Amino acid sequence: MKIKLYxxxxxxxxxxxxxxxxxxxxTCLRIFADQILENxxxxxxxxxxxxPMGNDLLKETAGKLKDVTLLFTHWHNDHTLGLFLSxxxxxxxxxMKLLGPNENxxxxxxxxxxxxxxxxxPIDVREVRSKFEYINIDMPQAQVVLIHQKGLKLIDLDIYERIEMHLEDIEIEDEFYPLNEFLVIKMHRAKHPDKTISYRFEDKTSGKVFVFLTDNENEDGFSGNLKKHVEGADLLIMDAQYSRDKxxxxxxxxxxxxxxxAVKLAEHCHVKRLGLTHHDPTSEDKDVDQIMEEGQRALSPNSKLEVFACADYMTIMV
Ligand SMILES: [Zn+2]
Ligand SMILES: [Zn+2]
Structure with a gap:
């Protein structure tokens, strides 16, 4: 997998x-994986x-762009405001397939x-409605999104776990494919006002795991669900908007x-690399540097966790 942050x-x-x-x-990031078709x-x-993500994508595909799947963490304005101008x-x-939380x-x-x-x-969605397909995620912690070169589907987690346990093939568009051809996306409800989803990407071809956990407040300790969601990630990108003092x-x-x-959670869950994100709008570069250093100071002795601050246009190999 490769992640590009925009x-x-x-x-x-x-x-x-x-x-x-x-x-x-x-917030906007693009995920590259073998399961995602050209164009x-x-x-x-x-x-x-x-x-800028859309501009890059149009340039790269030179008029052949067909399909964009957009996963939303939630509907707060800072996570949606670019869509109407892209x-x-x-x-x-x-x-465009838009997937996101359904609440009320x-x-x-x-x-x-x-x-x-x-x-x-100035433009009404009805003028562009034929472009969009909408997929509600009603129960993030009980559902899984499966992506294959042949298509995408949303299934219940218990059905997925049975498939995984018995290594059954998975049906997409009337054909069956082995699990190791899929990108499996598991979900967790973040601690944030209004239903907010954290996505865990398990690339079943490469075995790599990426977790994106933004708009998430500190909890007292770590819940079992949160630990399971983050466990063993090769890369965790996580909200660290504020210094501890602020x-x-x-x-x-x-x-x-x-x-x-973020550092304590990542260490507890055996994460390899931790990127801090959702920088506060009042944080200048020096303040983001300080937040990153605050994270690095929180590392346990002999910790192997790498901690960095995410930046726009950064590309990360997973
Ligand atoms: Zn938010
Ligand atoms: Zn936000």
Whole structure:
């Protein structure tokens, strides 16, 4: 797998000369894996980073882009605001599958209908509706998304676990394929206001694991579900918006985490590399550097965990 980050800022995009090293786009990242066909893309979130992501994608595919699968963590504005301005949204030939949490009957379709319409936006979603397919995720912790070169499907976790235990083949479009040809995406509900999903990508071909856990606040200790979700990741990218001091004095309950907590979780779960993300809009480069150092100081003696701060346009091999 390969991950390219296009937006690592939290809450609101920023642009100032003291925040260029880490960048100012809000959350968007692209996942590259063998299971994803040429001229298609798998993307998480549509913060302002989806605008340069879309430009790169159109350039790379030179007019042949067919299909974009977009996984949303949640519907807060910083994770959706780029979608309506990204060029890929307006190319009629590009189909888009939007998957995301459904809570109180608000899922991807309702988000688009509510937000992409005048007077909030000059174009009504109905003008581009033929492009979109919507898939609600009702119970993130009890469902699994399976991606294969032949297609995508959402199944119940207990059915998936039976398949995994018995090494059964999986049906996609009336044909059966072995599990080792799939990218398996498991989910966990993050600790954040409004239903928010963390995605765990298990590449069954390479055996590598990537977990994206943003918009997640520190818990007391680590729940069993959280540990299982993060266990053994080759790469964990996790929310560390605030220093411990700022968290304690100002931001408890805001739904975001601290670097020391991310490091403790990662060490506890045998993670190899930890990238800190969702940088606070008031953090300049020097402040993000300090948050990264705070994380590095929290490492246990002899820890092998690598801790770094995520930056826009960074590419990471998993
Ligand atoms: Zn956010
Ligand atoms: Zn949020």
């Amino acid at each position: 937006g690592t800022r939290g809450s609101v995009p920023v642009f100032n000369p003291r925040s260029v090293k880490y960048g100012g786009n809000t 298609t893309a798998l993307v998480i979130d549509a913060g302002s980073g989806i605008i 060029p890929i949204t307006y190319f009629k030939s590009v189909k 009957n608000i899922g991807p379709k309702e988000m688009m209908q509510d937000m992409m319409r005048p007077p909030y936006f 968290y304690i004095s100002q931001t408890v309950g805001y739904g975001h985490g601290t670097p020391d907590y």
